[in-house]
């Protein structure tokens with residue numbers, strides 16, 4: 001059972017302007033929750049490439065809605081796992097002291113607090129986020145506002161055996177779960193039977209994943225649950241293809257899935273070989289490059305769907321699509337950004353069942369004093385995986401090759 005005594009002050013990684021020079025640990029008061037708030041202890045928080053977007057853009061970031069961190073510093077961190085330690089009386093029926101929750105950071109709501117800090121007094125805001133204008137998770141404690149709980153964005157951890165890091169990583173993984181559920185295939189068993197809509201990747205079909213960065217690897221892992229006959233992964237980086245082979249070759253064999261690892265210059269031949277020249281049923285573009293998004297349509301066979309998972313920069317966002325192929329071959333494109341609490345819930349179940357192994361992706365571990373170094377490593381693309389921070393520990397960032405519940409327990413026991 002976690003120690004639930006609450007100190008008067010805590011350390012938090014705060015942004016006090018723009019740029020990395022404005023990021024640092026500060027001692028701040030532990031807030032007392034008002035009746036409509038909940039105070040949580042942060043068990044684990046992970047770094048994400050988008051932490052750097054708010055650091056670089058400050059008030060100009062779209063999720064800041066004009067809030068200036070130079071005037072009102074914000075605590076960073078939006079992927080994490082927390083334990084409720086003090087529950088305001090309005091939430092006593094819903095949130096239990098001592099219970100762990102995974103955090104869905106994107107809150108589809110207007111802010112309940114500090115409206116004067118937003119441009120236009122916050123009028124018209126429909127989405128806010130933890131680690132932006134709502135207190136973030138690179139801190140020992142976090143106060144949770146009512147809109148977070150009202151939108152079901154504290155997601156109860158379904159299994160006490162799940163390690164903290166796995167719950168924290170459920171957020172980025174849930175974006176992949178959500179994305180694959182945005183794909184729809186219109187199927188028909190025979191010409192004289194009705195059409196049906198199948199949600200998700202085509203079972204028995206060919207799935208192509210472009211890019212084997214962390215998100216591409218998660219796409220491969222979750223694609224396996226749809227049981228395609230073949231998964232092709234195209235990635236120019238040798239080390240990343242090797243990681244994909246190490247993680248998935250045996251599991252694909254066990255599931256009778258043919259896993260093909262290839263490079264962009266060999267991709268056409270690999271697709272022709274795997275599909276008998278028909279083209280793939282699903283393509284997932286797990287990178288944000290315009291030319292590759294455009295090219296992804298060429299890989300599709302009849303009825304194929306390309307999933308534009310990586311976002312493009314605003315000034316580089318127009319792509320060309322062969323409308324004759326949409327018309328004659330019924331190819332289509334889908335996309336999504338982020339996830340819902342239901343996706344986190346589903347991801348936690350998949351992790352509990354062993355269908356997703358988030359520990360494989362952990363490449364660095366540290367205490368709260370290492371959070372800034374971790375963000376810096378992500379910024380410099382020195383990380384080959386995810387880094388996780390235990391905010392109640394103080395220890396430097398250590399590289400690891402995967403992580404487990406036992407290792408987490410040992411680390412926390414060392415203190």
Ligand SMILES: NC(=O)c1ccc[n+]([C@@H]2O[C@H](COP(=O)([O-])OP(=O)(O)OC[C@H]3O[C@@H](n4cnc5c(N)ncnc54)[C@H](O)[C@@H]3O)[C@@H](O)[C@H]2O)c1
Pocket residue numbers: 049175176179210211212213214215216234235236237240264286287288292309310311336337338339
């Ligand atoms: N939609 C969402 O909800 C969501 C959520 C998180 C991240 N993303 C996006 O997902 C994308 C991938 O994220 P990541 O962290 O894995 O990025 P990453 O940059 O680590 O990985 C991209 C990979 O693509 C490879 N690549 C480059 N050119 C290629 C080519 N021609 N063919 C095949 N592979 C090629 C790179 O070598 C790299 O390994 C990013 O654009 C990110 O913004 C989307």
